[in-house]
Amino acid sequence: AVKPPIYQNLHLGLFEIGKPLGKGKFGRVYLARHRDSGYICALKVLNKDEISREAAETHVRREIEVHSNLRHPGVLGFYGWFHDSRRIFLILEYAAGGELYRVLQREGRFSERRAAKYVAQVTLSLLYLHGKNIMHRDMKPENILLGLHGELKLADFGYSVHAPSNRRDTLCGTLDYLPPEMIQSREVSYTKAVDQWTLGVLTYEFLTGQPPFEDTVALTRRRIVNRDMKPLPSFISSEAKDFVNSSFFITQLSYQDGHARAGESRSQVPIPQAASEYSTSGPDRDD
């Protein structure tokens, strides 16, 4: 029997649900069209029971709180949210270009020109977030989507917080992108430098196809704390090497109020061996 309208989710009825686009942390994401306007969007459906089972209520609340206050071309659009007895629905921008990590998987690695274009875009998105005193804290290719014209869109603000923060929530998933201060056991407060570090990891991965400290969990932890980056291949230009190395020199102490004072940071951190192996710039593949 058809349920009386009172039990129909009034908001959900406003959308036509299309094909599943993929899985987020606590549910699926569907292509959707807003009936009245015809506007295409992505509907992220979160299951309340699953959220409670994972004690992730704060995670979801933070994602909605932070994401709903952001509006920038380099940040995936957040248009609203609603819920029914079982589910929470986030109405998000549909990124027609899909997930960046699939593109990186397919291409293996990006040319320096393409990597530089992406890093510049991520930098502008980060400057916007940091300008609003927000750290993303979970930047990785899986959380970056592509718009219709190949522009980058930061997504998934479940781990973002207002800086500085000494939040110690359990960061699940890979350690690859986390800076030393976030994986050392001492109680520390995080600053925006965490995103600066991750930008270096992203750059390295765009240029080589692998994250710089990837190893077994235990060895990754040690590599990160010792800033023991896997040496960049010889085909990488010395300028690109310098940019990546500079991201790992910036320590938490030297990155206050969004301005890295390179002088102090260089004195604090020994120049890693890899940095001295500048080689001539290799062939730069076209896009």
Ligand SMILES: CC(=O)NC[C@@H]1CCN(c2c(Cl)cnc3[nH]c(-c4cn(C)nc4C)nc23)C1
């Ligand atoms: C950051 C994050 O939440 N990632 C997991 C979710 C999977 C689909 N999500 C999308 C979200 Cl949240 C928004 N737009 C998307 N567009 C696509 C997509 C487009 N193509 C051609 N292929 C795909 C896939 N997916 C999305 C995000």
